[in-house]
Amino acid sequence: MRDANSVCMSDDFELTEPELTPEDLLVLEDPRFTEESVALVTGAASGIGQATAVALAANGLTVVGADVDEDGLTETGDLIAEFDLPGPYHPIETDLTSDDDVDAVVEAAAEQGDLRYVANIAGMQHIDPIAEFPMDKYDLLTDIMLRAPFYTAKRAMAHIRETDDGVGAIANMSSVHGHYATQAKPAYITAKHGITGLTRAIAAEGEGSLRGFSVSVGYVLTPLMVNQIRDTAEERGISEQEVVEDVMLGQARTKEMMTPAEVANLFVFGFSSHASHLNGGDLLFDGGYTTTYE
Structure with missing residues (x-):
């Protein structure tokens, strides 16, 4: 029997994004999962970012959602309201390629309470081999998926340290492509391998209480x-x-x-006190991609 959340290929092969429901969301007891604690989520207008913003609101956190898609951010808020979730939600239209926008969204998050958690999820994709890859696409992709997480961490770390106990975490969306390479995704692969280094650097400088971790899925x-x-x-x-x-x-x-909700639940667990020893590491949930072969 298959899990209700899983997405399989039907006979008529129709791909649709699964509908998010409250029952999909992992809710944990955690002393810091309160309205006073703030989580900043990038890419919060759709997909994994949207599901993560909703899941964190389900856990009672104040959520600041950042994305360039204003309508999508509103949709995320509508889901939180529809599910009657306890965590307040603040959407902020943000261009992650703009340092000024990143500065603004981090400061806005800190103004809502104790900024403890950052989920760097925003991403994009472009398919081309290296020899044909447009450099403008390379620059945009790495700006969004590597530089922006670095700069967001740079701006957020001081706020996390300023909380009463300095406890928090910065989580970075990685991928199986952060573990191996395939053809025609060179910029994506470059960014995801770089995310591994950033995650470890955050852990190295976090003094134990400020953790860094990544999430890798298929x-x-x-x-x-x-x-x-x-x-x-x-x-x-x-x-x-x-x-x-x-x-x-x-x-x-x-x-x-996988469904977006299943990935969002990994961020919930990773932020929680249940994952206090997850620091510099990667939550690899890939169905066996990187550890098995024919």
Whole structure:
């Protein structure tokens, strides 16, 4: 029997992002999961970022959602209200390629209470081999997925240290592509390998109470993933169904795509006191991609 949250390939092969429900969300007892504690979530307008913002609100945290997509940020707030979740939510339209915008959203988060948690989730994808990769796309992708997490951490660390006990965590969205490389995703792979270094650097400087960790997953059915499936199909000259079944799930032992909620729950656990020894490490939930082979 399959888990209700898992996403499998139907006979008519129709890919749709799963609907988020309150029952999907992990809720933990934690002394710091209160309205006084603030979590900043980037990429909060859709996909994993949206699910993470909702999951943290379900745990009673004050959530500041950052994204360039104002309508998507509103949708996230609508979900939190619809589910009647205890955590307050503050959407802030943010261009992560602008240092001024990052400064503003970090300061806004700190004004809401004790900024303890940062989830750097915002991402993008572009499919091309190295020889043909447009440098403007490389610059944009690495700005959003590597420079922005670095700068957000730089600005947030002082606020976390200023809390009464200096306890908090900065979590970075990584990927199986932070562990290995495949063809035609060189900028994404570069950024995700860089995230590993940033995560370890945060842990090295966090003095134990300010933790850094990353989350690595395989393929998650998000709007970004639907677009990536189409791009990969075009790049390789195969059908979208072949991309999913042979390219994406072919190496995995778990033949199901993850849902955004399942990934969001990893951030909830990683931020909690249950994960106090998760520091500089990576939560690898990939269905066996990186540890098994034919």
